[in-house]
Every structure is written in structure tokens, then in C-alpha cells.
Amino acid sequence: MRIPLGVRAHAGTSALLVVLTAVACLLVAGLPRTMQASFDEALRRSLAATVAVRTDLTVTAAPALPAGELHSRAEFEGAGLHWRRLLPAELRPLVGRGGHISAKTFRTPVNETGDTRTFVNLGWLSDAERRVDWVRGRAPGKPSTTRYRGATIPVIEVGVVQEAVERMGLRVGQTRMLGESAHTAAKIVGVFRAKDPADRSWSHDADVLHVTRVVPADGPEEFHTTTLMSDDGLSALTNKARTLAYRWVLPLDGRAASAAGVPGVEAAVAAFRRQVDVQGTGSISYRLVTGLPPLLAGFLTALSAARTVMYLVLGGLFAVALGVIALGVRLLTDRMERTMALARARGASLRQVAAAGATLTALTVGPAALAGYALSFLLPGSVPPIVHLGPAVVVVAAVAFAVARLVLAHRTPLGERRADLVTARPSARRVTMEALVVVLALAGAYLLRARGPSGTQQDPFLLVIPVALALAAALITLRCYPYPLRLLVRLTARGRAAVPFLGLARAARGRSTGALTVLILLPALSLSVYAAVVHDGITTTQRLASWQKVGAPIKLTSVADISPDAIERVRRAPGVEQVALALTGRVQIGATGERPYAVAVDLAQWRRVNEDAPISLPALSGDRSALLSPALGDRDAFEIVWLSPVRLTAQGVIDTVPGFYSSGQFLLVPREVLPWPAANTLLIKGDASPAELARLVPSATVETQEAALAAIQADPLTGTVRTTMVVVTVALGAYALVAIVLSLVAGAAGRARTVSLLRTLGLSGRQARRLILLELLPVVLVTAPVGLALGLGLPAALGPGVDVSAFAGGLPVAGHTPGLLAPVTLAAGMGLCAVLGAYAHIAMGRRRNLDAALRAGDP
Template sequence: MRIALLARAHAGALVVLFVLTALACLLVSGLPRATQAAFDRALQRALISAPAVRTDLTVAGESRSPREDLHEPAAFAERERRWRALLPATLRPLVAPAGHMSAKTSLTPVTGTGGHTYINLGWLSDADRRVDWVAGRAPGAPSTTRFQGQRIPLFEVGVVEEALDQMNLRLGDTRTLGESDFAAVRIVGVFRAKDPADRYWTHNTDILHVTKLQPPGKLDFEFHTTTLIPDAALAALSGESRNLTYRWVLPLNGQAASALAVPGIGAGVAELERVLTLQATASTPYRLETGLPKVLGDFTAGLATAQTVMYLLLAGLLAVALGVIVLGVRLLTDRLDQTLALARARGGSLRQVAGTGAALTAAAVVPAALAGYALAFLVPGPVLPLAHLGPAFVLVAGVGFGAARVALAHRTPLHERRDDVAAARPSARRITVEALVVVLALTGAYLLRARGLSAQAGLDPFLLLVPIALTLAAALVTVRCYPYPLRLLVRLAARGRGAVPFLGLTRAARARAAGGLPVLILLPALAVSVFAAVISDGITGTQRLASWQQVGAPIKVTSTIEIPAATIDRIRATPGVEQVVTAQTARVQLGYSSERAEAIAVDVAQWRRLLAGAPIGLPELPGGPSALVSPELRDRGTLDIGWQSRIKAKVAGAIDAVPGFYRTGKFVVLPQDVLTRPAVNTLLIKGDVAPGEVARLVPSATVESQEGALAAIQGDPLTGAVRTTLVVVTVALALYALVAVILSLVVGAADRARAVAFLRTLGLSDRQAQRLTMLEVLPMVLVTALVGFGLGLALPAALGPGVDLSAYAGDLPVGGYSPDLLTPGALAAGLALVAVLGAYAHTALDRRRDLGGALRAGDLS
């Protein structure tokens, strides 16, 4: 047959098919690329925002013999080149070329302090680029001094400013270190970090800050600081008499990481650990220090849920898109029906007829698939196998259905069918298969809730199959069952005087061939879009709750020192400030033992008023010396608390968390008036005031806001990717659902027009024709909308523990969905409206047709 002539004759159907196919290929090829790019950004942000000490690869080794001591920077550089040569191939692109090295002693006590003060020696390969000397001078070469009648090494050192006050050190002091193998240090300089916020310092917090420790079972604290020594001091530093550790830091370049490479990165870290153990000598073992596996594990846990949700949505989108394409192919093949039947009657073979249907379908599908596939390359992101397989699957499915439908319709010449006379009876085999699908779907949903996710890492296929099976089962049940209530309505309509209700409902109940396919398209479209809307609303609500729990107030000000009363008065007088609640936080002693707890003294009644309208709250606290405590302290009865003075507080109740302060461990909430003299170090502020303005008034404090916390949660790339995909898929499915309704009207237009033409010869008016068309179309749309709506609301509960969305909601579990019914209701109403408008448009077009042209001569006999 002449394909070009047929294409010109059916150009409208081909254009519709072209648009549907191109859009489907663009979505199934472009969305995976976009989501994978979002996954990569999320991983890069996780690696960059984590402390460098957790993500960098640090090779550490203890020197236990003079033979293993490294006395010059060149020896450290030579070892670094060795470690870089041992890096597995998966880690080499991620390791930055510029690292640093260090040599530090640990647990070096100051002689005569009873183990309460420790001054360690530390060498950094790039100290000259990292610190500024604010007092004294940089340390010089070591020398010797006499102590207890023997010569001991004397190191010139520099200390951080913080150590001067907390450890009672002074510039020029000389302190003796050790209990048996002695050394001395002379403080010749005081330094300050050039950029204290640099991630570099997470490797060297012992140098930048004084460490204050309370040993178990003791009331006194230990103070530790690590001083800086110069390159020349390495010659006198030995592991024979000190706890000496060498470290080589290989910094990780987070910007070069890819989510697809996470399994390889984890395997590379394990391989590097194994190789380093083989480099150990008899006196110096080497090990790998990194928290990278933990960071990758946390990211993978959130990624698995994101992949599950996205692939579930993409699977539903692909199924609906294919269904709409099938409707478009059906529209095309229905219009070819008379032409192909005539060709078959004139001796055309089944292969020729089927080839014609496939070729004409391919004339629209092939260029559309290529166009959609090409447009997908405009979407930034890595090219996944799914980006290639999706368009290919759409192309094969479209052309294959076109050939199969034509072959089945014309397998015998002049094979007339009258589906409108009586509903076809399904075979026993088909009923058995459909019943099996329903049973398996329900069983799968039960098992998913019972067992949860697979313990193995990665995407759980069971979690993808169960929602698809539930959707398919609901569609099959709807297709099979919705004619039965219509038949009851037909019987009631038969008793009435009007013929239009009886005829319209009868055609709706019998139009199985025309009504079944739209149901299979509309139901998953509605179910997945409602599911996406419910999940999106659940995430949004939980994100807001998490932001309030993180901050505990619209604005929270915390300070390490007391906030002066004059500053508090200025904040109260700031325009926009409505309420200020003062509080004091501290770590307090419980009883007379070493047991400690976190405590906050606050006016709970004022705090409750400040939280009015927020999704969080606090229980009332009775007056007098009473306390709200953590669950671990609920059975104490009365607490003896050592704070400014000894306080005896009766336990008034237990709370799981104190919003903005404590979520785990032991904690106590006390009335502020139980303190002898409240030293306010925390402010809770309500009002329309910028956090920056508050920070200006209290420069020594940290200012947090609920809006800022919410923006940080929502700004996570992984969270943004999930929400964007939910929105895109919801909109796409809504459009596909509307297109499905329109196509279902067009597909049955010829048969409907013929029926209306018959009835017009019997006196059917235009208004009655419109009612007839609406009664034929609306039942399918309304029943499918209700079932899809219910299934979409039930899917989050059906999936249960299978979808953990806490990673996108501030680590709070997303549950107890209370969906906003506006979006689903608008979608269902839109479908009904399109069906009504389509019915009116259909009858309006039918009025222009000549009855003689709509009726064949054989139909009147």
C-alpha cells in the first residue's frame, strides 16, 4: 500500500501520535538524567559539608623505635608519594594533589600535675600558611636543659590563645613534661588560626582548641593542648620515649564524586585499608583513618529511598505514557479499519495488512522517539542506561501494538464484529489470570508491611513491584466490576419514561472494549499523581515540624557567656520583636556522683505562649521546684541537682525532647526562678525581625531561625530532587489523564456518531444527544477517578515502612499523612469537566454531519 497517501489522509492522527511519543521519550529519557545529576550534587554537598576529618583519607602510624623516626620533612614527603601510589583506581580521581602531614605526641603530662594537665608536641607541614603569630615569635630549633641532674631536650613551642586562659599558661613559661622520660617546653609564641572555619582544622582541633575531659568516675577535669613545633624540632622528636603518631592527610575532592561511583569508592577504601596493613613493619603499624564509609553509608540510605520513590513514579509515568500512546495508535488503526478491510477482502495477505499498520505507525513514532531522545540531551546530567532503553521501549511498544492490533482485527477477511450488542464474556483463563494478579498484589502488600525493606543495600525490587501490582489489580477489578452497578442503574432507568438514561447507561455498561483501556490508563495516572501529592504534602509538613524542633522558637540566640541585661533590653526594644523569653543552659551534676545531665532553666509558661500556633509544644510545668525530665530520669522521684547551688526538684513529668535543645540523653527542664541568680545565655524570640539584626546586637552569640532551618532542610539537593520529581510527574500524569479522556472520546466517536444518527432518525434532539453522550462517558471517568483517588491515598499506608522519607524531612519520620485534597480533587474534577466538554463538543460536531453519510445502507435493513 501507499504509506505516503495514507499518511496524508490521516495526518491528524499521526500528529497526535507524534506529540504523545515525543513527550513520552523526552520524559523517560530526560528525567533519569536530571535526577541522577541531583543525586551527584547531593553527594558532593554531603562530602563538602562534612568535616574534613571524616571524608579525607588519613594514613596514620605510630613510631615505636628510633629506626622508624622521621626527622625531616623530606622523609614525610617520600612516604606520602608511596601512599598515593597505593591508592586504588576508584579513589585516585577523588584525592586532591595538595595534602598535609603531621607528627604529634599524645597524653604527654606536665610533670607534677597529677595527670590533670597535658601539653603535647605537634608539627604541621604547612603551619606557616595556616597560623598567624599574635604574640612572641615563631619557635626555633630545640636545645637542651638540665632537670634532676640530667640533660633533657628543650623544645621551643607556640600555643593557641585559648590555652593561655584555660590552662594558666604565659608567654615565656617553661614546663617539664613526662613522668619518667622527661622533656621541657618553652612557650615563645602565641598563634591564631588564619581561617578557623577552614575544614583543614577539623584534622587538628587539638592544636586549635583546648580539650577538656572528665575521666569516668572522677569529678575533676583534665586539660589537653597540643603546641606547635618547627621543622627543626623533628630531629629531637622520637617515638622511643613518647606516644608519637605520624599522619599523612590525603584530602578528598568532593566536587569530583559521582553517586554512581559510590559502591566503587567504598570498595576502594576497603582495598586501601588492606594494602596499608601490608606496609606495616615490626615497630610501625599503619592504618587508615577516615569516616568516608559512614558518610557514604548515610548518603546511600537516603539515596535508596529517593531512587525507590523516583523509579516508582517513573514506572507509573512510563506505563501511563505507553497507555496513552496505545490509545493514539488505536485511534489511527481504527481510522484505517475500512481501508485495510477492503484490502484484505481484495486478496491482501495478513502480513501486508499488518505491515501497513506497523509502517504507518512507525511513520509517526520513529521520528517522534528520535526527537524526544535528542531533546533529552539538553537536560544536564549523566547518561544512564535507562535514558537509552526508555525511548527504545516506547518505540518498540508503539510500532508493535500497531502491527498486532491490525493483525488481530483483520486476521480473517470481512470479519464483522458488533461489540455494542452485548458485553463480551471473558474466558475462564483470563479470569483466572486476573484473579491471580489481585491475590498476588494483596499478598505482596501484606508481606511488604510485614518484612519491611530488604536488608541488602541498594534498591529493593519488591518495593517497586508491589505498588505496580496493586495499581494493576485495582484497574482490573475496576474494569471487571464497574459495569455491574451500571446494569442496576439500567434496570431502574428502564422503569422510567425517558429513553436517554436507559440508552446512555446501557452503552456505558456494554462498552467494554472502548472503556477498558481508558480505565487502565486513567487509574494509574490518578493513583500515582495522588500518591505523589500525598507524599509531597507529607514531606512539606514534616520539614516544617523538623525546623521547629531544631530551633525551638522563631529565633534562638545561644551564647557561651552570659548575655548582659542591657543587651536583652535592646533586643526587646527592637522594632518587630513581640516576645523575648530568657533561659540558661548548662551541664549539671545529678546527686553527688559523677552523673551529669543537660539542663535548661526557663519560664515554661512564657515559652508555651511563644510557641502558640507552632506544630510543637511543651507540657505545663507546675510552680515551685519541679522539673520535666527525659525518659531515662522519669523514675527518680526527686532530683538533687548541683548547679549554682543544690536544687531539689520534684519530677513533674517526662518529655521525649526539648525543642531546639535536647533530643537524646539525660536532660532536665527547670523553672528559671529556682536559680540563685539566673545567668542568661539563651534567648527565645518571637516577632518580625531579621536574624541578622539580632546577631548584630549580640555579636558573641549564635543566632538560629526556624525559617533558616526550614530553608536548609528544603535546600538539600536530594530533597529538592525528590520534590521536583514529584511535581513534574504529578503535572505530567495529570496532562496524560486529560489526554486519555479526550482520546477515549475520539476513539469511540465513530461508533457513537453512528448510534446517535440512528436515534436521530427516531426523533432524538440535540440536547438529548448531549445527555446520551455524557451518560456514556462520565461513569467510566467518575468510577476510575474515585478508585484512583482511593488507591493514591492508600499507597503510602500500603508501602508502610518500605519508604523512609526521614532523610528529606530533617531526620524526622514522615508518617500520619493528612493529605491536602485540593490537588487530587481538582484533578478528578478536571477529568469530569473535560468529559462533559468533550460530550458537548462531540454532539456539536455531529450536528454538522449528514445522517445519510453517517449511516450505511446495510445498517437500515
């Protein structure tokens, strides 16, 4: 047969198939690209938002002998070039230019004693000129010497940060004797401040930029600061007191990172660590310090969850898209049936008929698949293998389905076939295959729940089970729904009205056409409901996590106790409705010496603050009762020291105190245990301005539940998962609509002929609409509840295999009642589409000439 003539003869069906194929290939090739782009962006944002001291690669050294000491900038820079040459190939694109080198002493005491111990460390930064401004005095110069206790010691000129002047009493012109056994004189010649305090590199040198206050458990408080010296000062910097450390910081440039390369980066960091370890000698030892591996491991955990969820729903979308394309191919082969039967009757071999159908299908879907594949490259993102594989699978599946259908239909020339028999029994092979699919799906779901998640590796098993469950439910539905339908046909046969009997009889005889429709509609509806339920669960849990993080609509936390006047100003601030007072601090348990954190709060007032919150607050009975974290274990009465000794009685265990602590050792007590009503935390209800509250209490930081929720939702991986679920839900709904339309079109000719013949016998237009509705609705009315139930049950069926807590603030997305609005809307929408399709079909059939139906009717 002539292929171009066949394309022209079936132009409408071919055009529909072209659209379906192009859209399917665009989705299967484009969505993975956008997902990969979002994964890369999430990694880059994560690296950029993390402090540099965690992401950068820092080589540290501790000289043990004078031979290992470095005393010039050239020696430090030469070592820095050596570390860069040792970098593995996977790390070189990620390590940016610049970086810096430092040499510092630590815990270097001032050789003076008092109630407060002062530590002034000596420090050198290779890029100090770029990072600091000298606000008083001058920059340090060359060192000198002096006599101290009968020995000659170096005098190193240093500069101190402005904060050390204010908090430690250091002044320009002072000379402080440092060290205990090995002494060094530090002459303060200038005061500096950071040019850009927000520069990420300061996280490596926070001891230079700020004064550190330390309160030991068994001693007076300590103040630590690190000074800055010149390059010349390196000549006098020795490690006689064993407190000297060198650091070479190799900055990480996250802009070149990609999610696909994370495993290689982890391996490269481990290899670089081994290279650094073996560089040490007896006079100096080296080690690599970085928080990059655990950061990447956490990202891989979230990435694995994101990939699992999205490939799960995308796999279902791909399966449904293939089913709709199969419906389109079936429609095309049905239109070609008479032509192929005639060619077969005239001597064409089965191979020739199959080749003609395959060629026609390939010419239809091939260019469309190529167009969808090409359009996917307009979307951002790298190209995973599925981008190339997906369109090829679409073309091969469409052609294979066409060939199989033609081979089955034309095995013998002019073979008589009855596709409308209700009592036609399936073969034993088919029943066995269907039973095998059901058993494997159920066994897979059981094993998935028993095994749990598979770690950070992609789990193909998890991607197959949901589609297998949907397919199993569809097969069971196909096998079970004819029985009540036959009963209805028998009941309507006894009545006087012909329309119910004819409609239900045609529905029963249309099983061969409706089988593929059910196999498409049920997975489409169940997976779209599943996506809607998970999306709703993530949204609900994100809100719960934001409340757990803050503990109130607004939380104001101060480093020091808040004065009563400041508390009163907060109460009178515009927008403030309720205020609950709380005090946090570290206490000591007398019997064991443990030092847990404690929260003393007015629980009754806190409940009024959180009146409409989704979190529940614990209850305490008695003024001396306490709730303990699991880490503190079970105990009866015990004594704590907090401002004064207090005797408490353990009332129970509490896993978390919302807004305060969720892990470690902590306890919750009522405010009545405090000897005086101090407070360093205010829990506020209302819509007050955070900036105004911060102004009223300058020493405090302000957190809001809305800001915490926005931060959780702003995560790129979270946004990608939620957006993808919405897109997939819409796409699955659209495919369900197309499947209904195609099922209408597939039987349009026979249905129109039947209706026209019945119209000549007196069937009215209203009765014709009822007839078509009764023919279509049984499939939809059975499929919709089953798909809805399966979609609502999939989260429980998959169990711990799909962990989306990474997108919900770390809380498990389980244990809440799913919202039924979206799932029920999807199921009702599918039924509405069937009704509208039936009415549209009737409207189009009104133009049909009834005389033509009589002339063309079968005898």
C-alpha cells in the same frame, strides 16, 4: 499494501502518535538523567559541607621504638608518597593533590602545678608557611640543648596561637619545661594566627588554631594548646613519653564523586584500611582514620529512599504513558480496519496484515522514540541503563500492541464482530488472569508491609506493587461498574425522555472502548494523588522538623549565663514579642552517678512563645517534678546535683525536648528548681533580626525556625524528590487529559453519525450535548472516586516500604491528615476535562451536514 500511502492517509493520527511517543521517550530517558545528576550533586554538596576531618583519609602512626621515629621532612614526604601509591584505583580520582603531614604530641603537661593544669603540646605542620602568619616575634628556628636536673634536654623553638596568649598567659620569650618523666624545653619565639581560619584543613588541626578547655569530672579544669615548630625541630622530637603521633592527610576531592560509585568507594576504603594495617612493624604501627564510610552509608540510605520514591512514581508514569500510546495505536488500527479487512478479503494472509500494521506503527513510533531519546541527552547527568532501555520498550510495546490487535481483529476474513454488546461474557482465561492480578497485588502489598524496607538496595518488588494495585483497582472497577449502569439503563428505559436512555445505553455498549481508558485513567489519577499526598506530607513534616530542631521561632543560646541586663535588652529589641528563659547544663544523679543533660524552662511562657507552632509542649505538675528521657528509665523520687542538691519526682517519660535534646539521657524540669534564676538560652517569639540579637548578646548563637526549614529544604536530594513529584503529578494529569481526548476521538465517527441521525429526528443541540455527556461521564464518575481513594490509601498500603524521613528532617512522614486540596482538584479536573471535551466534540460536530448523515447511514 503501500506503507507510505497508509502514513499519508492517517497523517493526523500518526502525528498524534509521534508526539505521544516522543514525549514519553523524553520523559523516560530524560528524568533518570536529571535525577542521576541531582544525586551526584547531592553527594558532592554533602562531602563539601562536611568537615574535612570526617571526609579525608588520614593515616596515623604511633612510633613505639626509636627505630620507628621520623626526624626529617624528607622521611615524612617519602611515606606520604608511599600511601598514595597504595590507594585503590577507585580512590585515586577522589584524592586531591596537596594534603599535609603533621607530627604532634598530646597531653604534654607543663612541668609546673597550680589550680589550673596547662598542657603545651609540640607540633609540626608540613604546610605551616602557607596556613599561618606570624604576628609577633619570629618563626621558629633550629633547636638547641640545655641542662635540666642533671641531664641534657633539647630546647625546641615554638610559636603559639594568639588565643593561647590571651587565655593561657603564654608570652614570647618564655621557656616552658614540658613533660613529667621525659623532659623537653619549649622556647616561645613567636605568635601566629591563621591566614584563612575557614580553610577546611584546619578541622584536622583545631588544637593548633584554638585553645581547648577541659573540665574533668574529678579534677581541676585543663587548658590545652598545640604549638608549631620548624622542620629542624623534628630532629629533636622523640616519643620517649609515648605521646607522639604522626598523621598523613590525604584530602578528598568531592568534585569527582558520583552517586553510582559510592559502593565502590566504600569497598576501596575498606581495602585501603587493610593495606595500611599490614604496613606496621614492631617499631611503629599504622591505622587509617576517616569518617567517610559512615558518611557514605548515611548518604546511601537517603539515596535509596530517593530512588525508591522517584522510580516508584516514574514507573507509574511510564506505565500510564505506555497505556496512552496504546490508545493512540488503537486509534491508528481502528482507522486502518476497513483497509485491512479489504486486504484480508482479497486474499492477504494474517501474517501480511500483521506485518503491514507493524511496519506502519514502527515507522510512526520509531523515529519519534529516537527523537525523544536524542533530546534526553540535552539534559545533564550520567546515563543509567534505563535511558537506553526505556525508548526501546516503548517502540516494542507499541508495535506488539498493534500486531496483537490486528491479529485478533482479522483472524478470519470478513468476520462479524459485535464490540458493543453489554452482556458479552469474558472468557474463563481472562477472568482467571484478572483474578490472579488482583490476588498478587493484594498479597504483594501485605508482604511489603510485613517485610518493611529492604535497606539501601533498590527494591524491584516495591516498584511493581503500586502499579499492580492500581491495575487491580482498575480491573475491579471494570468488572463492577456495569452493574449499576445496567440498573440505570433499565430505570431510564421506563421514562419518557429518550436522551438519558440513549446516553447511558451507549455508555454501557462502549465498554470495549472504555476499558483501556479506565486502565489508564485510574493509575494516572491514583499515582498523581499519591505523589501529591507524599509531597504534602514531606512539606508538612519538614516544617515540624524545623520546629523540633529550634523549639521556638528564634532561639538564642549562650556558652555562659546571660546577664539580666542582656535579657532585658533582648526583651526591648525591635520585633521581640515574647521571651521564655531556659537553663541547660549537665547534672549528676546522686544515687547512680549518672550525668544526664537537664533543661530548666518556664513552660508556661514557652507555650506562649510557641502559641501557633505545630509542636506540643509537655506539662509538669508541681515545682519538683521532672520528665525523663527513655534512656534514664523508670524511677520514682531521686536527687540531682545542679548548682545545689535538688529532690525531684519523676512524672513520666518524654521522647524529646524540642530545640534541645532528642536522644540520650536528659530530663526536663521547671525553672523553680533552680536556686537562682540563671539562664543561658532564650526562646523568642517575633520577627526580630538575628544579627541584632547576636549583637546584643555577643557570646550567643542565634537560630531561627525559618532558617532551619530553609536548610532542610535546601538539601539537593530533598529538592529533587519534591520537584520530581510535582513534574510527575503534572505529567500524569496531562496523560489523563490525553486519554480522555483519545477516548472521545476513538468513537468520534460513530458518535457523530448517531448524533446526526438523531438530529434529523428532532434532537436539539442541548440534548445532543447531554447525550454525549451521559455517554462519557459514567467512566469518569466511577474512575475518579476510585483513583482518589486508592491514591489516598497508597501511603498506608505501602507502609514502611517507602521511608521519606530523610527528606523531612529525619522525622517519619506519617500520622498526619493529608491535605485534600490537591487530590480533590486532580479528580475534579479530570471530570472537568471530560465535560470540556464533550462540549468541544459537539462544537466540532455542528459543521457536519445532516444530509450526509442520512445518505451515509446504515440501512
